[in-house]
Amino acid sequence: MTLRGERQADFAYQAVYRYMITLINEVSTNARVKLPSLRQLAGRLNVSISTVQYAYSLLEKEGRVYSVAKSGYYAWPLSSNPQAWAGGDLLDRLYAAARRPGMVVLSGDEPALLASLDSSLLRLERELVRQYPQHLQPWSQPCGVWELRAVLAARYTSSPTRCWHADDVYIGADLRGVLHILIDVLGLRGTTVIVESPCDWLVLRLLQDAGVRIIELPWMPDGRLDLVSLDRVLANEPVHLVLLSSKVSLPAGVVMPHHDRLAVAQMLDHYGCWLLENDTFGELGFNHQQPALRELVNPERLMVFSSFEKVLGSEAPYGYLLSRRMSSELQRQFLLRAFRLSSIRQRAIARLYQSGRIDQHLRALRRDLHEQAQAMSQRLDQHLEGQVSFSAPAAGATLWLHSTHPVDMRQVFQRLLGQQVVIAPGELFSVSGLHQQDFRLSLTFHGQPDLDAALAAISEALHQAQMG
Structure with missing residues (x-):
């Protein structure tokens, strides 16, 4: 099988994804089954390793496959007996169950299922393919195409002192890949990080896998953080950074009062601590006037991460990062990852922003x-x-x-x-x-x-x- 003959508007990762779905559906055993390696599939399908990795990341997010460090990817077993899921890791069991046909899956968090922009995105792509023939679609922009980086920089700029530029924006294949880079660039392995709790399990798992010591700061029943505890931990622990949501903390669904936000910003500044802001749901607040935490903290000790998928849908899985500092190391890490992102799709997303369609x-x-x-x-x-x-x-x-x-x-x-x-x-x-x-x-x-x-x-x- 080769994918080089796929029509222009059908991106290679989509064909790899469909091929893998067929391959996974052929699995009919209750034992775990190892899937072909990235290199094997790239050779078999005549595509790049990064294209295969991108398809695998989508399958992993959907709970169809899972990865084992230094071993590879595996298909979830197709056991129809719920008791077969009773042991092992709870998250693995959730993913396995969600994959079963006929399950009522109430565990997900996909806002764009109500209304995605997939069709608008693909329509724009078809227009752009005519404007940018294949030989004019550069793959040498490891941090993302300039148009989309510039659009995001403008969107996050709120004043002359809180401004961003295209060079401060970095776009990766998905949020997981961006967070992996963040962990390496910030040197988080073996350090101490404060996270709000409850916290997204993707973030928690990645920090755990990196050997990060996680201190949880729970949301209290009245919808506030325990600021006394936060101050005490910052004073007594070697905290590398604090990870908080930009506007609304999910899955708790609460908004930090403005005076608490000011207190947090003052604490971070007092202790010289970095803020890593999760803006994944920053634009999905029902009261959109709520200011973001990043507007109050020192922008020189701030990083923001987010993704397009929650707003645009599954056809826009890219993750992105904003940072004024560490540009050389960030550029190096994105170059090493060699994300092969569709320049046409990124330009289509940029046009959705520029036109006001977003x-x-x-x-x-x-x-x-x-x-x-x-x-x-x-x-x-x-x-x-x-x-x-x-x-x-x-x-x-x-x-x-x-x-x-x-x-x-x-x-x-x-x-x-x-x-x-x-x-x-x-x-x-x-x-x-x-x-x-x-x-x-x-x-x-x-x-x-x-x-x-x-x-x-x-x-x-x-x-x-x-x-x-």
């Missing part, structure tokens, strides 16, 4: 997410009244629920798998055993016949898992 889309998406959150809240009140407590989220596509009775949430998770329902237990969002009475539920429920039946199953599972 802002129009965001207004509609925020409205739809808000309405979906209200509708789901009403259904939860109907089916889980007295069993869970939650606050209306301030952004995004999920609800963070707390069991009002002590339960074994792993047992809840396991029972629901038997009912073909997948939730995300709260302990996945912690490295120190926090949030064991919590779980995350998706708002973008789609493609399933009966949400009410799934919520009834959750109610029954919570009841059966009560302790004491």
Whole structure:
């Protein structure tokens, strides 16, 4: 098989992805099956290694494959027996269950499922392919095409003192790849990092794998961070940086009060600590007037990371980073990774921003997410009244629920798998055993016949898992 003959508008990674889906679906054993290596597939399909790696990263994000350090990629077993998932890593079990046909997957966090810009993006690409023939599509821009970097720099600029330039922006194949580079450039291996909790499991896993000592700063029930504890830790621990959300902290769905933001900024400045800001959901807040934390901190000790996927959809999986400092090392690391990103797709994304299409889309998406959150809240009140407590989220596509009775949430998770329902237990969002009475539920429920039946199953599972 060769991919060189694919039509111009069909990017190589898409063909590799489809080939891998077929290959994975041929797996019919309950044992794990090793998949071809990056080099083997690149040779077999006549594409670059980075193209294969990109396709694998999409499959891994979807829970179809998983990677083992120094070993390679494996397809998840196709066991139809929920008891076969009872052991092992909880996140691995969640991914395996979500891949099973017929599962009601309520564990995800994909805002763009309600309204993506995939079709607009692909239409722009077709126009751009005619303007930029293949021989004019350079692959020698390891940090991303200038047009898109300049658009992002302008979008993040808010004043003459808080301005960004195209050279401060770095674009990678996906958010995972960008975070890997951040860990190397910041020298985080073996250091101490403070993270808000609950925290995205991708971030936690990458920090853990790098041997980072993670200190969790939990959100309190009143929607505030414990600033006294933060001050104490900064004073007594060799903290390398603090990782916080830009506007709304997800999955908790809370907004830090403005006076708390000022206090955090002052602490970071006092202790000379870096802020690593997670802006993944920064533009999905229902109250879009909320200022970002980056507007208050020292811009010389600030890095911001985000991705396009949550807003644009699966056809825009790129991650990106903004930093004024360490430009030489960042450029070197992006060059070493040799991300082969489609210049046409990046230009298409840039045009979505330049035309104002992104802002129009965001207004509609925020409205739809808000309405979906209200509708789901009403259904939860109907089916889980007295069993869970939650606050209306301030952004995004999920609800963070707390069991009002002590339960074994792993047992809840396991029972629901038997009912073909997948939730995300709260302990996945912690490295120190926090949030064991919590779980995350998706708002973008789609493609399933009966949400009410799934919520009834959750109610029954919570009841059966009560302790004491």
